[in-house]
Amino acid sequence: MLALTCWSCKTEYPNLPYNDIESFSIQDADGKTLSASIVNDQIILYWPPLVEQPESITPTIKISELATITPASGTAIQLQSDKPITYTVRAQDGSSKNYTLVFQYNQPLVQAKMNLLEGKYYLSYPKNEPISIRGENILLDETQTKGYLVDKDGKETLLSFYAAPQASGIVFNTPEDLKPGIYHIKLISGRYTVLTDPFEVLLPTLYNVIKWQDMFYTGRKGGDLVLNINSREAYELYFKADFDHFIAVDNLNNEYSINNVVFDVAAMTITLPIPVSVKGDAINTLKMMDKNGKLLSVGNFNISLN
Missing domain, CATH: 2.60.40.10 (Immunoglobulins)
Structure with a gap:
């Protein structure tokens, strides 16, 4: 009779209906804890700026009492995937709720x-x-x-x-x-x-065409100035098809057109007839011009004139 009385007084409780993720955290590369934000059905995880995104994470997840979660807490998750990562929390009463992991790269302005x-x-x-x-x-x-x-x-x-x-x-x-x-x-x-x-x-600077390093040039007004070709290939590749004449700028900033220039690629020389009308005693700049008077290339030099 006593046993029967105790059995009849036992209280039965319904299964719990709670299927929430209460916290979601991971460890970054330095061992610091990063906690995600749980917003409705999203787990939003913000990754530190200028730190390479990992291929996988192993989260620690806390959920409602007596509920279960899939994948389980402590399970490694691959991030390098085009498929969304979904967690399912199932309550004690069998009801379930899905959460999607959103990995936000906290990137500052580039x-x-x-x-x-x-x-x-x-x-x-x-x-x-x-x-x-x-x-x-x-x-x-x-x-x-x-x-x-x-x-x-x-x-x-x-x-x-x-x-x-x-x-x-x-x-x-x-x-x-x-x-x-x-x-x-x-x-x-x-x-x-x-x-x-x-x-x-x-186009390349004129130093790709005219050899200048360790070279000192001296010319004569009304005579021919012979320069050395620095790179036959550069001349033929970039300039030969379009070159027409030079413009020389003297040390008084006067400009002179130099025509009838001869490029001898076999001898690796450039022959420039210097106008007798040059007023300065040096040429400071040479400009390579095309047939339409357009600048092809320019270089600063110090060519002494007698």
Whole structure:
């Protein structure tokens, strides 16, 4: 009778209906705890700026009493996937709720500027120099940072890296078929796309054509000035088809047109007939001009005249 009385007094409680995620946290690369924000059915995890996103995380998850969660707390999750990551919390009474993990990269604003003097880039031979930009907050991950050369018509050419990107700057190789013209560089780094100011690509400087290092030239007014060719290949590749004449600037800043110039690539010489009318006693600048009077290249020299 006593046992029967006790059994009849036992209270039965309903299964709990709670299926919430109460907290979600991970450890970053330095061992610091990062806690996610739980907003409705989203787990929003903010990753620190300028720190490479990991391929996987192992979260610690706290859920409602007597509920279960799939995947379980402490299970490694791969982030490098196109599929959304979903957690399912099932309450004691069998009801369930799905949560989607949203991985937010807390990226500061990216800035980029061309690292060029007066916005000019000169082609060179036999290989063009790399081109660099100065910046801020550039992501180091080469899968998230890309550079494109954009011409005046909007055509984009993907640039390869000369060196690994840095947060404060990046260096790209230039295309082998780069032509003179006006360009921008479009930098994509994470969530940001930045377009640099325009810059001008010019033909090689005259030092690629005229040998100057360790050479001292002296000419005579009314006579022929013989210069040495620095690179036959540079001359033939960039200038031979369009060159027409030189313009010489003397040390008094007067300009003189020099025609009938002879390029002897076999002898590796350039013969310039110096006008007798030159007033100064030196030529400080030479300009290569095309048939339409357009400047091809320029170089500063110190050529003494008698």
